[in-house]
Amino acid sequence: MTRAAERPRLRESVLADARLTSARRFEPHEMHGARAALAILRLMVVSDAFAAQLLYRIKARLQSLGVPVLPRVAHRLAMVLGQVSIGDPVTVAPGVYLVHGQVVIDGLTVIGSGTQIGPFVTIGVRGGDLRGPSIGANVFIGAGAKVLGDITVGDGAQIGANAVVLDDVPPGTTVVGIPARPVR
Numbered sequence: 001m002t003r004a005a006e007r008p009r010l011r012e013s014v015l016a017d018a019r020l021t022s023a024r025r026f027e028p029h030e031m032h033g034a035r036a037a038l039a040i041l042r043l044m045v046v047s048d049a050f051a052a053q054l055l056y057r058i059k060a061r062l063q064s065l066g067v068p069v070l071p072r073v074a075h076r077l078a079m080v081l082g083q084v085s086i087g088d089p090v091t092v093a094p095g096v097y098l099v100h101g102q103v104v105i106d107g108l109t110v111i112g113s114g115t116q117i118g119p120f121v122t123i124g125v126r127g128g129d130l131r132g133p134s135i136g137a138n139v140f141i142g143a144g145a146k147v148l149g150d151i152t153v154g155d156g157a158q159i160g161a162n163a164v165v166l167d168d169v170p171p172g173t174t175v176v177g178i179p180a181r182p183v184r
Helices: 010-024 033-046 048-064 070-082
Strands: 084-086 103-105 108-111 122-124 131-135 146-148 174-176
Touching (some): 010 033, 010 048, 048 070, 108 122
Parallel strands (some): 103 122
């Protein structure tokens, strides 16, 4: 698992998140210099989930610097603004897209770049074990899905809306249902 000290850098992460968010929203996503700053500010205004994700990035950076209190403030603001709660031990790679808010991610969880997470998704622990899922790159997680426990979701996997994933998902596989099973 990735440790907090190994988290991606703030600037790199925010730019990658903004580029992916803009691309998925069918907006211009080439960002450099002042245009990048303006695009990030605009995304914060139009997307509650992006604002919450930015606050998570700020929280993670402040924690890595050992700053007291302010990470908790950033975490609370993310919950108020976008109903997004991303726990302290979670590592989110640069370039992740939260479609809307109402997302909970916790435990020793790692999320790869290019991943798209729908609203009302829960990703985290199961049965008191602090180890959460390891989610690969370019994974799609549909609205209302639950991904729980010490499992691996392979690169390019797709998790259907409202699926409950309790077992590993091989790369490139689509799973649906409760409990989630591969689609033929």
